[in-house]
Amino acid sequence: MPVYAEPPVRLTWSLGPAMPQYRKGGVLGTVSGKVIYAGGMQNPWREPEESLAFDPKTGAWSATAPLPIGPSYTSGTSTGHALYVVSGRNAEGRCFRLTGDGAQWTWTELPRLRQPRVFAAVAVVGDWLIAAGGGWGMMYGAFDPTPVSTVEGLDLAQTDRGWQELPHYPGIDRPGAFGAACAGKLYMFGGYRCMQDGMQAPDGFIARNLCPRLADAYSYDPATRQWTRLADLPTELSGGSAVTIADRYIVLLGGSHMSAEASRFSFEGETVGGYNDRVYVYDTRDDTYHVLADPLPAGVNDIRACVLGDSIYAAGGESIDKRTSNTVNLLQVARVTLVGR
Numbered sequence: 001m002p003v004y005a006e007p008p009v010r011l012t013w014s015l016g017p018a019m020p021q022y023r024k025g026g027v028l029g030t031v032s033g034k035v036i037y038a039g040g041m042q043n044p045w046r047e048p049e050e051s052l053a054f055d056p057k058t059g060a061w062s063a064t065a066p067l068p069i070g071p072s073y074t075s076g077t078s079t080g081h082a083l084y085v086v087s088g089r090n091a092e093g094r095c096f097r098l099t100g101d102g103a104q105w106t107w108t109e110l111p112r113l114r115q116p117r118v119f120a121a122v123a124v125v126g127d128w129l130i131a132a133g134g135g136w137g138m139m140y141g142a143f144d145p146t147p148v149s150t151v152e153g154l155d156l157a158q159t160d161r162g163w164q165e166l167p168h169y170p171g172i173d174r175p176g177a178f179g180a181a182c183a184g185k186l187y188m189f190g191g192y193r194c195m196q197d198g199m200q201a202p203d204g205f206i207a208r209n210l211c212p213r214l215a216d217a218y219s220y221d222p223a224t225r226q227w228t229r230l231a232d233l234p235t236e237l238s239g240g241s242a243v244t245i246a247d248r249y250i251v252l253l254g255g256s257h258m259s260a261e262a263s264r265f266s267f268e269g270e271t272v273g274g275y276n277d278r279v280y281v282y283d284t285r286d287d288t289y290h291v292l293a294d295p296l297p298a299g300v301n302d303i304r305a306c307v308l309g310d311s312i313y314a315a316g317g318e319s320i321d322k323r324t325s326n327t328v329n330l331l332q333v334a335r336v337t338l339v340g341r
Contacts, residue, residue, distance in 0.1 A: 007290045009249050009281045010339050011312065013297050016331035017059050019052060023316035024327045027085050028241075028304035029078020032102045033057075035306060035313045036083050038067055039074040043325040047072040047090060051098065051105075054315075054331065056308060065105040067096060073118040075131065077181070078306060086122050086131050087113050095154075110154065111162040117148045119239070121179025121188045125222055129154040130166065130186050132220070135175035135194055147173030147194050153222070169218045169227045176238035177214075180250050182284050186220040187230075187250055189282070192238040213238045213257060219284075231287045234280060241305035243312055245281075245336055252280040253296055253314060254303035262320070263299035267328060273320030274299040298330050310336050 019037065026040025038051040047070035054061050071088025078084065083098040093116035097108045110129075117134030124130075130153045135145025152163040174191035181187070192213045213236035219228045233252075240255025256275045263277035277299025279292040296303075300317025307313075312334040319328050 006339075007281060007292055008283060008339060009245055009251065009292070010337040011251070011279060011292060011294060011334040012337070013294060013332060013334045015297055016313070016333040017054070017061065018331060019054075019315060019329040020061050021048070021050070021052065022324050022327035022329045023048075024300075024318040025073050025302040026304055026316065027074055027076030027083065028313065028315050029076065029083040029306045030080050030308045031078060031083050031098060031100060032081070033308070034102055035308060035315070036064060036078070036098060037304065037315050038076070038083060038085055038098065039071040039088060040302075040316065041072045041327065043327045045325050046070070053102075053105075054313070055102075056311070064098065064100065065107055067107060068109065069094065075118070075120040075122040075134070075179075077122050077124055077129075077179075079124050084110075084122070084124065084129055086120060086129070087117050087134075089118050092116050110159055113152055114163050114165065115148055115150050115152070117175075118145055119175035120148070121177040121186075121191075123179045123181035123186050124156070125181045125186050126184060127155055127157045128222055129156055130220070130222075132169060132179060132186065132188055133174050133177050133191060145175050145194055147175065149173045151220075166220075167225050167227060169220065170229055171214070171216045171218065174214055178237070178240055178242040178252055178255070180242035180244050182244045182250055183247050184221070184223070185284075186222075187217070187242070187282070187284070188220070189217040189242065189252060190214050190233055190237040190255070212236065217282075231289065234289050234291060237276060239301045240276065241303050241314065243305050243307045245307065246338060248284055250282040250284065251312065252282065253305060254300055254317060256301045263295070265298040267298065267319065267321065267330070268323075270321075275301040275318070297332050298328065300328055300330075307336075312336060
């Protein structure tokens with residue numbers, strides 16, 4: 001697994017204004033200069049329709065138009081002009097697009113996926129909204145969805161044609177992969193292997209033992225309809241977020257790894273348990289990774305991230321803290337500096 005010595009990207013982390021709600025497993029993106037959080041799970045425990053907008057200029061959170069449904073364990077992405085929410089646990093394959101100018105917001109329903117799914121790798125590549133992998137149907141929460149074996153694409157210039165099946169990636173079916181678009185391709189990292197049929201969750205069930213994380217990575221080129229195997233991640237990971245910098249580098253943050261060593265961080269006056277706090281940078285040109293020296297302030301699973309200007313915004317996530325039903329309201333912000341190679 002190639003890892004180069006000098007990082008091409010430097011991130012300077014700080015905590016921004018907290019979200020007005022505790023959320024995990026939703027969608028984060030940018031629309032008209034605002035950072036939008038939609039869907040997911042909320043404490044007190046519910047699947048909210050409310051969507052939240054953060055204005056970096058004022059440092060204030062506000063409400064946008066509510067989603068027609070409250071999709072949990074959903075996936076999505078944004079283009080700067082629109083935010084896309086793709087399926088979810090109770091969405092039955094329904095998908096939505098948010099547009100607006102910061103003063104008025106509108107949700108538009110898109111065609112349903114052929115196969116409903118949770119925890120898919122989702123990105124917009126050119127005119128195509130692509131959903132790769134994921135799972136469906138759960139017995140023990142997020143740990144054992146039946147893996148989805150298809151990749152689907154929606155041509156955003158011709159949405160009336162509906163979702164179309166695309167070539168499958170070479171690896172095993174999996175939910176929880178990191179997905180990002182870069183230089184005209186879809187990139188997909190990690191994920192986890194679902195519990196096998198007939199497997200019973202024992203007392204003291206630990207997802208790490210029965211749902212191993214994965215380290216393999218792939219790219220998909222819509223122009224050639226071909227998948228390419230990439231270098232493996234430095235470690236097995238699932239459930240985090242991936243964002244693209246300078247149309248070359250992909251930053252991978254948060255999620256859950258196979259190590260029994262969990263991070264810890266200070267939250268609302270107590271030290272609580274977390275997940276992966278390491279941050280990785282993947283160079284799409286060199287097929288190499290780097291582990292950054294500065295970790296996330298709070299290493300959480302089911303974190304969602306986006307890029308606006310010269311900053312990465314990472315919101316919400318899953319902690320190990322029963323006080324808040326294992327959710328956080330944190331906004332973690334990183335100033336991005338390109339240092340070159």
